[in-house]
Amino acid sequence: MNHTQAKERVAKLKDLINDYRYHYHVLNESIMSEEAADSLKHELSKLEEQYPDLVTPDSPTQRVAGAVLPGFAQVEHSKRMLSLSDVFSEGEIEAWVKRIDKAAPGRKLEFFTDIKMDGLACALIYRDGLLDRGVTRGDGFVGEDVTANVRTIESVPLSLRKTNKYAEFLQGKTEIRGEIVMYKKDFRRLNLKRKKANQPLFANPRNTAAGTIRQLDPSLVASRPLHFRAYDLLREKESEVSTYSFAYDVLSELGFSTNQAATVLNSVKEIMNFANEWETRRLGLEFNTDGLVVKVNDRELYESLGVAGKAPRGAIAFKYAAEQATTVVKDIFVSIGRTGTATPVAMLEPVVIAGSTVQMATLHNESEVHRKDIRIGDSVIVHKAGDIIPEVVEPLPSLRTGKEKIFKMPINCPDCGSKLIKLKVEDVAWRCPNTSCPSRSWKQIQHFASKEALDIEGLGEKNVILLLESGLIKDAADIYTLKPENLIRLDRFAEISANKLVKAIKEKTHPSLPRFLYGLGIRHIGSQTAIDLSNYFKNIEVIMNASVDELASIEGIGEIVAEAVVEYFSEPKHQKLLSKFKGLGVWPVEDEHVSSKLEGNNFVITGTLEGMSREDAADKVRKLGGRFQSSVAQDTDYLVIGSKPGGNKISKAKTFGTKTLNEEEFLALLDS
Numbered sequence: 293m294n295h296t297q298a299k300e301r302v303a304k305l306k307d308l309i310n311d312y313r314y315h316y317h318v319l320n321e322s323i324m325s326e327e328a329a330d331s332l333k334h335e336l337s338k339l340e341e342q343y344p345d346l347v348t349p350d351s352p353t354q355r356v357a358g359a360v361l362p363g364f365a366q367v368e369h370s371k372r373m374l375s376l377s378d379v380f381s382e383g384e385i386e387a388w389v390k391r392i393d394k395a396a397p398g399r400k401l402e403f404f405t406d407i408k409m410d411g412l413a414c415a416l417i418y419r420d421g422l423l424d425r426g427v428t429r430g431d432g433f434v435g436e437d438v439t440a441n442v443r444t445i446e447s448v449p450l451s452l453r454k455t456n457k458y459a460e461f462l463q464g465k466t467e468i469r470g471e472i473v474m475y476k477k478d479f480r481r482l483n484l485k486r487k488k489a490n491q492p493l494f495a496n497p498r499n500t501a502a503g504t505i506r507q508l509d510p511s512l513v514a515s516r517p518l519h520f521r522a523y524d525l526l527r528e529k530e531s532e533v534s535t536y537s538f539a540y541d542v543l544s545e546l547g548f549s550t551n552q553a554a555t556v557l558n559s560v561k562e563i564m565n566f567a568n569e570w571e572t573r574r575l576g577l578e579f580n581t582d583g584l585v586v587k588v589n590d591r592e593l594y595e596s597l598g599v600a601g602k603a604p605r606g607a608i609a610f611k612y613a614a615e616q617a618t619t620v621v622k623d624i625f626v627s628i629g630r631t632g633t634a635t636p637v638a639m640l641e642p643v644v645i646a647g648s649t650v651q652m653a654t655l656h657n658e659s660e661v662h663r664k665d666i667r668i669g670d671s672v673i674v675h676k677a678g679d680i681i682p683e684v685v686e687p688l689p690s691l692r693t694g695k696e697k698i699f700k701m702p703i704n705c706p707d708c709g710s711k712l713i714k715l716k717v718e719d720v721a722w723r724c725p726n727t728s729c730p731s732r733s734w735k736q737i738q739h740f741a742s743k744e745a746l747d748i749e750g751l752g753e754k755n756v757i758l759l760l761e762s763g764l765i766k767d768a769a770d771i772y773t774l775k776p777e778n779l780i781r782l783d784r785f786a787e788i789s790a791n792k793l794v795k796a797i798k799e800k801t802h803p804s805l806p807r808f809l810y811g812l813g814i815r816h817i818g819s820q821t822a823i824d825l826s827n828y829f830k831n832i833e834v835i836m837n838a839s840v841d842e843l844a845s846i847e848g849i850g851e852i853v854a855e856a857v858v859e860y861f862s863e864p865k866h867q868k869l870l871s872k873f874k875g876l877g878v879w880p881v882e883d884e885h886v887s888s889k890l891e892g893n894n895f896v897i898t899g900t901l902e903g904m905s906r907e908d909a910a911d912k913v914r915k916l917g918g919r920f921q922s923s924v925a926q927d928t929d930y931l932v933i934g935s936k937p938g939g940n941k942i943s944k945a946k947t948f949g950t951k952t953l954n955e956e957e958f959l960a961l962l963d964s
């Protein structure tokens with residue numbers, strides 16, 4: 293980017309970030325996620341680094357802390373309320389520990405670790421055990437007196453609990469610091485009510501909590517459920533509180549709610565284990581959190597390490613990877629899936645999200661592109677979470693230069709040239725009707741061999757395309773006819789790799805029913821639906837002859853899925869393929885029940901398991917007589933929680949009292 297282009301971009305970025313800030317801080321609403329705004333700020337600071345003459349005093353990069361709002365009395369904090377420096381990796385935690393080691397050589401370090409709550413900081417000042425004042429963080433030095441409002445929060449004690457154990461804290465001044473949060477469920481309920489009343493919706497629980505606490509009418513505050521969780525205790529004589537673990541003990545004793553998860557850890561490894569464990573578990577907490585707070589437990593050492601900028605050297609915030617970032621759409625192309633669906637895909641300027649580089653994101657379908665008005669050349673917000681396919685959330689039209697191009701859906705399939713069609717007028721998806729379209733063939737065969745289906749090692753995209761192009765195979769059944777001597781003639785194979793592939797294929801001659809069914813690539817049949825169908829029918833011939841009504845009567849199977857199954861098996865091309873499989877001796881096996889120790893037990897998995905795929909887990913459960921379900925219901929016995937769980941399975945399990953297992957406990961149950 294040259295200087296003129298950079299100047300123009302910098303001006304636009306500043307306007308957009310300021311607009312975001314105004315909405316966020318003044319109106320308590322959000323025009324984009326905080327992560328997306330951070331991403332824009334990052335781009336701005338990079339440009340300013342490159343062209344320092346473009347830095348102006350009003351740039352969002354030059355901001356130091358927010359000003360105190362008028363309307364509340366201003367109160368000076370007895371001790372500055374600091375922020376924390378963010379770290380994102382084990383390496384950064386190690387570096388932090390090394391710095392402390394250097395400052396305090398030979399000291400045995402303990403780390404007090406807690407969940408970082410996503411709310412607003414508040415200081416509660418008690419005098420002789422009675423609540424005197426509640427003060428917001430403000431700029432860290434001076435906050436706002438919100439006593440009347442915090443008094444309405446039930447978890448804020450109006451007087452400290454009388455305790456003999458720590459009676460000294462009931463005398464004189466005791467300051468409790470903590471976070472005011474709104475629970476996720478209360479936030480949802482509140483927004484639902486607002487929606488019904490046609491009122492504008494709140495952006496997120498934190499904004500709502502922050503906006504509420506700054507209301508001048510305490511009765512309105514009382515009507516909104518807020519919670520206070522303590523994380524610090526200050527006394528004039530600092531030696532009265534020697535460690536953070538001691539402080540938490542006193543806090544509970546004095547009547548404050550603290551996080552149960554908070555604990556003392558002894559090494560970076562222990563911190564990482566804790567971080568990994570909570571990456572999943574945090575989603576089941578009542579409030580939002582995006583990381584952990586790790587502090588040196590010994591308060592004297594903590595204090596002696598001092599402050600760097602606005603953050604103490606003795607503490608850090610470990611942040612889980614952000615799931616949104618901004619980037620530019622370089623182009624939009626159409627990809628033909630294995631069932632023929634034509635999906636517009638955005639080619640992006642590569643950007644790192646949640647630890648991996650994202651270069652492409654789905655735009656779902658033509659109407660979605662136009663509804664969101666995503667143009668080629670647009671700056672956009674991209675979202676990626678866990679294993680889901682990255683998607684373009686929305687464009688940032690104010691960053692347009694005028695050179696952006698509107699996307700037009702092609703008339704013909706980009707791969708085979710057939711005219712794209714819509715099956716029904718009301719369909720949003722265009723499809724390539726050619727069942728022999730090259731894109732469909734290789735994607736279908738690759739799908740058949742994929743991990744979730746037959747799990748044949750060595751049949752990735754490149755090899756499948758090579759086998760198709762060489763004429764050795766035409767469909768998935770043909771792979772079973774491959775011989776090492778034919779493969780060796782191809783570029784990508786030598787004797788060992790050819791033998792290995794043929795062996796890997798032969799091993800999968802009798803796949804389990806769900807894997808085979810899923811591998812056929814029937815529209816709308818994901819791996820879980822394949823399991824549901826297998827649970828019910830137990831036999832592929834029965835599924836092949838089932839009617840729409842019969843299929844749709846199964847729990848979890850809707851009419852669209854039922855129709856797709858019937859449509860698939862009634863197509864002559866597919867019937868031929870199945871006969872070919874059968875002729876080659878490739879047929880799914882009926883479930884062999886090794887034992888019936890899990891008989892009558894229903895299982896659901898959420899998130900990713902480390903040691904086995906979801907399909908492996910399903911196979912194992914079925915072999916032991918158990919059932920694998922797609923969602924948590926009243927009759928679910930166990931919810932197995934892997935990493936990055938999604939949806940509402942954990943909260944549903946809580947509602948139904950379903951037992952939850954981590955991967956280790958699940959394995960132990962299978963092995964017992």
Ligand code: IVH
Nearest residue numbers: 374375376406407408409412413471523585
């Ligand atoms: S300890 C130096 N513990 O995070 C301040 N803070 O970025 C360290 N926060 O303003 C305080 N949960 O409002 C601590 N368990 C927790 C926390 C926590 C949320 C907030 C706090 C602070 C901000 C620092």
